[in-house]
Amino acid sequence: MKPAPFAADDELGTRAHALLGSVFGLPSFRGSQEQIVRHVASGNHCLVLMPTGGGKSLCYQLPALLRDGCGIVVSPLIALMRDQVAGLLEAGVRAAALNSTLAPWEADEIEQQLVSGELDLLYVAPERLLTPRTLALLARAKIALFAIDEAHCVSQWGHDFRPEYVGLSAIAEKFPNVPRIALTATADSLTRREIAERLGLGDARCFVSSFDRPNIRYAIVDKRNGPAQLEAFIRDRHMGESGVVYCLSRAKVEAVATSLVKAGIPALPYHAGLDANVRARHQDRFINEDGVVIVATIAFGMGIDKPDVRFVAHLDLPKSIEAYYQETGRAGRDGKPSEAWMLYGLADIVQQRRMIDESTGSDAFKRVSLGKLDALVGLAETAGCRRTRLLGYFGETPSFERCGNCDNCLQPPQLIDGSVAAQKLLSCAYRTGQRFGAQHLIDVLLGRLTERATEFGHDKLSVFGIGREFDEKQWRSVIRQLVASGHLVPDSEAFGALKLTETSRAVLKGETKVMLREQPAGRAPRVKSRRGDLVGAAPQLSNGDQPLFAALKAWRAETAKSRGVPAYVVLHDATLDGIAMTKPRSLDQLRGIPGIGDKKLEHYGRELLAVIEAAQR
Incomplete structure (x- = not known):
């Protein structure tokens, strides 16, 4: 049950911290999370820009628990709804989703739960939320807040504009007194202005977290033979690990997935041309199994919560830095060392310019698109730190000149006077x-x-x-x-x-x-970078911790299979790391591991202690 509505700000803070630990198993807030939670729980609107893996979900889930009523989360993908609801249910939160996969009787049951106050959070697709039936349903319910996830989809200047998001302005008109929080991982100043305008946020406060993902290593490589280069990259650095490979066309997705399979790398294609059941099956395998590589068009990935994606590779140039950042951000959500690796050639620029010129967009849209492409090409060709260039695009001035974790920092290119060559x-x-x-x-x-x-x-x-x-x-x-x-x-x-x-x-x-x-003559030297060379925000296991970690992963896999949920919904890798390093011997000690809240301690505590004891015999 929810606690009673808060009466004072200091009480709000106490309750927020209590729920943070008991429900989410976290000892403290990160970055601006606490400010955002307080702001929204107090009934205010806001726009939140926070990198993938930075903890955006908590910024609306916790205020929904603190406020009276049900939080309504507008989410663009069924897969995202399913994973988030599964994780919340595991944590003891009353959550559900209204989407097209439900039978009529299932949807009716969820609607009844909403009206009768039996839900804490309800996930709804934008097109469903805007139907007269759903709007009438919401008018009968007590609504704690509206959270618009992936809010960049509302902007024509964003990298993933979705027309169905435009109608969300109706939320502000029909529910003006309900707090609204719009969240995205990527938005330049133009996109931010349009998000605020379309969602009726007006002068609402904007919370902008650092866009830096220090655990991700950025590398951009000259394109020669894409499939062969990709195969070498995976074999040298990420064999047996999960990753996402992005290609521009469906045909290329199929060809690359086939070539990886022939090379002994478990890979699956994902694109809009596949049968819906095949897509769902491939996505489920990627989410639930270790070491699967998904080869996809940009149709894949938004809202995928899989925390242990160790690399994201681009075989074609994305459309913008926003798209590049959003897609690469799907790597290393758990804070462990990960890589963003992109192949790039002149043909990519030609192809993207042709797509812009042949689009049906207005002249203004084409000018903005060309400007975004130029910025991405500038990132690819820079001789300086790629991270500082990337952060600078989003208006952030980093505290460092060189990050030490991108290809240009690790192997600084030499600059030469190329005036004669240019002439x-x-x-x-x-x-x-x-x-x-x-x-x-x-x-x-x-x-x-x-x-x-x-x-x-x-x-x-x-x-x-x-x-x-x-x-x-x-x-x-x-x-x-x-x-x-x-x-x-x-x-x-x-x-x-x-x-x-x-x-x-x-x-x-x-x-x-x-x-x-300076470009050396002939083939560029191949640089191997094993996992141990990479930088991560999370503590790394010692060799002595590895056997217990392996035993915990095996237990988690069996538990997830029996419960019908992805492994990371049971416990994240970072939580298993904490258990393997600290080796708790009691429920109280186990309770201190980040990621283990009251419900997970109740569900899994004694089983985990048994695994720890067995592994140490």
Whole structure:
């Protein structure tokens, strides 16, 4: 049962801390969580920006328990609802979800529970919430708060705009006195303004947590043979671990998943073209089994709570830094060492620009989209710390110049004066009529007598063969960097032909100096980075702790299977780590492990103590 409504602010704080421990098994709040909980529990609206894994869910779950009535959570995906409800039920919270998977009698039962005050939290999809039936139902119930999760979906400037979110402005109109909290992991200033406007938040307070995820190592690699590079990456660094691989097209998803399976890596495809039952089965395997790699389009991942995803790999360039950050943020939610690894090439820029140009969006939308793409290309081509560049995009000034946990910090690239190389490349593009792509320009610079070079007479030009000091790989790097710095632009209407820009003239005249990252000739050296080299926020187990950890994982797997829930719903890896390191011998000692609240102690306490005792014999 819920405690009685609070009477004073100090009482609120006492109750909040008590529930934090007894329900969620946590000893203390993180970051701005306590401020947000107090703010919403006191009846105020707010917008929360907090990175994936930063504890957003607690910011509305706990206020819903503190306030009188039921918290209504607007969530875009059935999988998210299912996992969150399962976790809450395990913790003793009265939670349910209204979605399309329910039989009519099941939905009727949940609706009755809502009206009669028997629910603490109810998850609803936006399109269902806005039906006349559901709105009438909510009008009959006592509502504690509205939480709009993945709030960036409401903005046309966000990376994952969903039209069904636009109608959520009705919440403010119909329930003006019920506190509303909108939450997202990614939103630039433009997106934040639109979220506040569309959800009727007005001058509501905005809580912005640090976007830094120090346990994630960022690396961006030149694309050569994507599937082969991915296979090597997984084999060298993450064999036997869970990961997500993002591709742009369904066909590529299928091809990459097949190649990984042939290489002995358990991988499953996930995209909108698959049968719904197949998608659900693949998602369930990924969530419930260890070491499964899911290969997916961006249709996969929003709201997936799996905490032990050890890597996220991109084989194609995302649309924006927001999309990149959101997708990479699905790695390492448990604070353990994880990697965000992306392949990147000039063809990616051409493809994304073509998609923007061919979209049905307005001119303003296309301008904003191109600006977001340019920012992402700038992240890919930077010679500085990738983390500081990433944080700077979201308006955050980090306390460090170099993070020590990205590829550029670990192996700093050398900068060279590339002005002459830039002049040669720009001259080549100009003299060949600005009608050709990277490969032909490189062929001309290297003096290759290709059929196209002789057909157009480019073998007679003064630029023919003037670039033999570089190899093809080095010239591709020069081209990408000139595109990133705005001196060249791919023409999507001419199949990626490279054209000069207004700034090119100053480069050609020698008025603008061009500094480039030095690209070694030939194949780049392969850098192995095993898990032990990675940085994590969570304490690491010693070798002596590993046997008990393995026994606890085996117990958890059996328990999760018997209860029909994902393993992490029973207990997170971080909680198993705490047990393995401290080896508690009593229920009281076990109660002090983060992640074990009253209900979980009641359900699993004696079993856990038995596992600990057996493993130490």
